[in-house]
Amino acid sequence: MDNTYQVKIIKTDTEIEQCWEVAFLLRPHLNKNKWSSTISEMMQNEKYSMAGIIVDDQVVAFAGYRAMTSLHSGNIIYIDDLSTLESYRGKGFASQLLAHVRAIAIANHMDAVVLDTGFDNNTAQKLYLKNGFQFSAVHLSASLK
Template identity: 70%
Template sequence: MDNTYQVKLIETDHEIQQCWEVVFLLRPHLNKNNWATMISEMMQHEKYSIAGIMDNGRFVAFAGYRSMTSLHSGNIIYLDDLCTLESYRGKGLASQLLNYVKAVALSEKKDAVVLDTDFTNNTAQKVYLNNGFQLAALHLACPL
């Protein structure tokens, strides 16, 4: 892994907008016109944070996470989003972001970092398992 990559906490509307390329890769259903507003509201009302990694002035990887408490998992950080641009995959950026989120969780005395991933996303599952995550639950949803 190239140690020149630095994780940066994303805080401004401009920085949020700069993440669009990576976000759209993971969440193509989102609308670029309301992306920054949606994230700003999540940051303000839902304890949502974004960390990113830049290279040559552009974000090439990001992680979106939130602090929350649930009866099931306790006092946790829930990792909503993690993505790296395809041309930057295999450089350890996802692991670097996962380590960053785990460090945040430790510093905030959380019980765990929890996430969901698609059943078919074997590449992501391998990254998570190689970074200390364990299969702990089956996530179900009822579309309305």
């Protein structure tokens, strides 16, 4: 079976809505009623982009990423979100999306592709290491709520 599917750039409100189910798996704190407007605002104001893999008219995996510059890492693409529906995991879709983002970074002469993942998310860490990422920092945050 060929596990390579076309990566589609997500742009329209309908396409954004189709990403909800897979996004909710990664970000269960999100509000479905605010999903499209939040993503549209991020796309407009924060250089956020989305790419998805569609199987049988359903988005089964998506990556959300943005181009940015930091003093630490230079001109980068930061991957905010990467998720695959549970029934489609293990088919190479996340790796295909990572390769897609890497190709965008290379084509735009970026310095790196950067992401964060949870300390206990061993499955994701193995995926990232397999796709050429390495541990390079510890991400800390202070909740204000």
